[in-house]
Amino acid sequence: MEVLVCVKRVPAAGARVPLTGDGRDIDTRHLGFTIGPHEECAVEEAVRLVAAHGGRVTVLAVGPAECAEQVRYALAMGADRGVLVDAGRSDPDPEATAGAITQAVRTLTGGEEPFDLLLFGDCSADAGHHQVGIRVATGLGLPIVSGVKALEVAGDGLRMRREAGDGVEVYRVPLPAAAAVREGLNLPRYPSLPGRLRARKAELRTVAVEPEPGGLRTVRLRQPADDRAAVVVLGHGAAAAPAVVDVLDELGVV
Amino acid sequence: MLLTVVEDREPTPEVCALARSLDPVVEAVAYGADPGPRELARWGVTAVHRIRHELLDAYAPEGYGEALAQLVARLRPSGVLAAATEHGTEILAHAAARAGLPLATDCVSVTGGDPWRLVRSRGGGMLLEEAELAAPVKLVTVAPAAAVPAAGPPHAVGECAVAEFVPELEPRHVRARVVERAARTEGTGLATASVVVSGGRGVGSAEGYAVLEELAGLLGGAVGCSRVATGNGWRPHRDQVGLTGTRIAPEVYLACGISGATQHWVGCMDARTIIAVNTDPDAAMVARADYAVIGDLHEVLPAMVAEIRARRSVHSGPVVSEERG
Numbered sequence: 001m002e003v004l005v006c007v008k009r010v011p012a013a014g015a016r017v018p019l020t021g022d023g024r025d026i027d028t029r030h031l032g033f034t035i036g037p038h039e040e041c042a043v044e045e046a047v048r049l050v051a052a053h054g055g056r057v058t059v060l061a062v063g064p065a066e067c068a069e070q071v072r073y074a075l076a077m078g079a080d081r082g083v084l085v086d087a088g089r090s091d092p093d094p095e096a097t098a099g100a101i102t103q104a105v106r107t108l109t110g111g112e113e114p115f116d117l118l119l120f121g122d123c124s125a126d127a128g129h130h131q132v133g134i135r136v137a138t139g140l141g142l143p144i145v146s147g148v149k150a151l152e153v154a155g156d157g158l159r160m161r162r163e164a165g166d167g168v169e170v171y172r173v174p175l176p177a178a179a180a181v182r183e184g185l186n187l188p189r190y191p192s193l194p195g196r197l198r199a200r201k202a203e204l205r206t207v208a209v210e211p212e213p214g215g216l217r218t219v220r221l222r223q224p225a226d227d228r229a230a231v232v233v234l235g236h237g238a239a240a241a242p243a244v245v246d247v248l249d250e251l252g253v254v
Numbered sequence: 255m256l257l258t259v260v261e262d263r264e265p266t267p268e269v270c271a272l273a274r275s276l277d278p279v280v281e282a283v284a285y286g287a288d289p290g291p292r293e294l295a296r297w298g299v300t301a302v303h304r305i306r307h308e309l310l311d312a313y314a315p316e317g318y319g320e321a322l323a324q325l326v327a328r329l330r331p332s333g334v335l336a337a338a339t340e341h342g343t344e345i346l347a348h349a350a351a352r353a354g355l356p357l358a359t360d361c362v363s364v365t366g367g368d369p370w371r372l373v374r375s376r377g378g379g380m381l382l383e384e385a386e387l388a389a390p391v392k393l394v395t396v397a398p399a400a401a402v403p404a405a406g407p408p409h410a411v412g413e414c415a416v417a418e419f420v421p422e423l424e425p426r427h428v429r430a431r432v433v434e435r436a437a438r439t440e441g442t443g444l445a446t447a448s449v450v451v452s453g454g455r456g457v458g459s460a461e462g463y464a465v466l467e468e469l470a471g472l473l474g475g476a477v478g479c480s481r482v483a484t485g486n487g488w489r490p491h492r493d494q495v496g497l498t499g500t501r502i503a504p505e506v507y508l509a510c511g512i513s514g515a516t517q518h519w520v521g522c523m524d525a526r527t528i529i530a531v532n533t534d535p536d537a538a539m540v541a542r543a544d545y546a547v548i549g550d551l552h553e554v555l556p557a558m559v560a561e562i563r564a565r566r567s568v569h570s571g572p573v574v575s576e577e578r579g
């Protein structure tokens with residue numbers, strides 16, 4: 001089974017998300033970066049599928065050269081090939097991102113050896129537009145299920161489960177297909193030391209594309225208002241227990 | 255004319271109110287059964303387009319999106335609004351992809367004109383994004399927290415006409431479709447509990463959660479956790495609170511050994527009262543909580559359990575002594 005996983009490099013912010021002076025962007029000077037959690041599960045699932053059914057896992061990221069860090073992380077988890085997609089713009093809108101991936105997939109497969117399965121995160125961890133996977137699948141003519149929390153090979157297709165509203169939906173989809181998955185699908189492994197060494201040396205392929213910009217333009221980011229009152233410190237250590245229980249009692253939950 | 259997508263027969267008040275603020279004429283799209291025209295008329299919706307096709311008997315994201323794209327091509331509305339639910343977002347994303355239109359998801363406010371100026375909620379409220387949406391037909395999903403113009407149902411209730419729309423669909427449009435549906439059996443405890451006792455890295459091990467379980471049991475609540483606990487395999491993912499876990503709004507959230515990273519905070523910030531237990535007085539969770547105890551959770555929580563038991567045994571003192579005979 002040939003599986004392609006699309007991952008995004010996102011800043012790993014702490015207690016607040018710092019912004020640049022002009023509010024145009026997240027100030028990442030003091031932040032680390034990570035693969036989005038949904039996509040980390042997508043990589044894990046792909047590696048498990050290929051271990052069970054044979055084939056290869058290809059990992060792709062759209063963005064600047066620094067995305068190599070996230071692609072190599074996925075290789076360290078067990079993916080086989082890494083691809084960087086240079087779309088020539090710093091933060092493309094969702095239509096442009098989808099266009100970039102669609103073009104890159106066409107370049108990678110060149111009409112031969114198509115992917116059996118494309119995996120995406122349900123939404124990116126920073127911008128969260130909820131549409132890139134669906135746009136790529138549409139562009140490539142593949143069926144797609146989003147929000148996937150369980151996935152298994154069934155016959156010559158896939159059986160996928162997801163939560164929607166207060167229910168659970170089960171889908172059966174023929175291959176080739178796509179899925180946008182959510183964290184909780186599996187528990188991703190930590191890369192092994194040999195995995196990391198192999199990933200460090202791996203050669204990444206770069207594909208340059210020129211996607212059309214879409215119609216959604218970010219103007220500015222801002223912090224939401226934090227209107228909670230100042231904290232009341234009830235005390236220190238075990239001695240504070242009666243005071244906490246008093247509060248719980250007042251709140252009517254004891 | 256502006257279209258709103260109606261799910262489950264019920265119009266979403268935020269969506270209808272926002273639609274009316276953007277366009278004087280609002281119509282609705284409904285899939286399958288009774289679209290409830292009378293209820294829609296109360297929200298000022300003058301027509302409902304009922305999409306019917308035998309291939310859409312079971313929910314099929316692509317088929318639903320294709321049908322909407324065809325209806326949009328026919329009606330040329332100024333925009334399409336849907337609630338930012340699992341289905342609402344997915345249907346609009348499929349329609350957008352098929353019609354070659356942009357889509358703005360999770361909007362908390364929208365101002366009309368050309369382009370539309372809107373505010374998106376990113377990461378469940380971690381950040382707000384001001385954006386512009388330029389397109390011949392503007393597709394938007396509306397976040398539950400949207401600050402919509404305070405317009406209730408209009409006083410003069412008009413008529414809501416029902417029109418049928420039969421899209422042209424082929425089996426390839428429904429390759430992904432629901433084959434089974436079930437009630438959710440797991441993970442609802444956390445979402446609906448009125449008290450959540452939650453633990454993070456500070457708990458230190460899977461076994462460490464025993465005292466959180468005990469306290470949650472005494473308070474009739476559920477146990478939650480941070481992503482560190484999930485990642486270490488201490489708790490199942492269904493217990494995770496936060497951006498990529500569950501968003502909860504209990505009466506009381508007790509955050510033990512959790513630093514308060516923004517991705518965790520957005521999952522618990524809607525709790526009515528937040529109590530932090532943390533060794534670090536400078537932890538973000540302590541600063542943002544309503545109440546805090548500075549100390550080791552392995553000392554504080556057992557003391558709380560003992561205190562609650564002691565108070566209960568005093569209250570039920572006579573019963574206890576009777577039992578003892």
Ligand SMILES: Cc1cc2nc3c(=O)[nH]c(=O)nc-3n(C[C@H](O)[C@H](O)[C@H](O)COP(=O)(O)OP(=O)(O)OC[C@H]3O[C@@H](n4cnc5c(N)ncnc54)[C@H](O)[C@@H]3O)c2cc1C
Nearest residue numbers: 125454455456480481496497498499511512513517533551
């Ligand atoms: C895209 C993305 C999505 C994410 N989604 C989520 C999510 O959904 N949910 C989530 O929780 N996180 C999420 N995270 C991770 C998040 O950024 C933090 O890493 C995580 O929440 C930290 O967990 P923690 O507070 O348990 O651990 P830490 O940040 O390590 O904090 C541990 C805290 O425990 C305190 N402590 C230590 N020992 C004790 C003790 N004995 N008694 C009392 N206090 C003690 C420390 O002072 C510290 O404040 C996400 C991250 C990213 C990048």
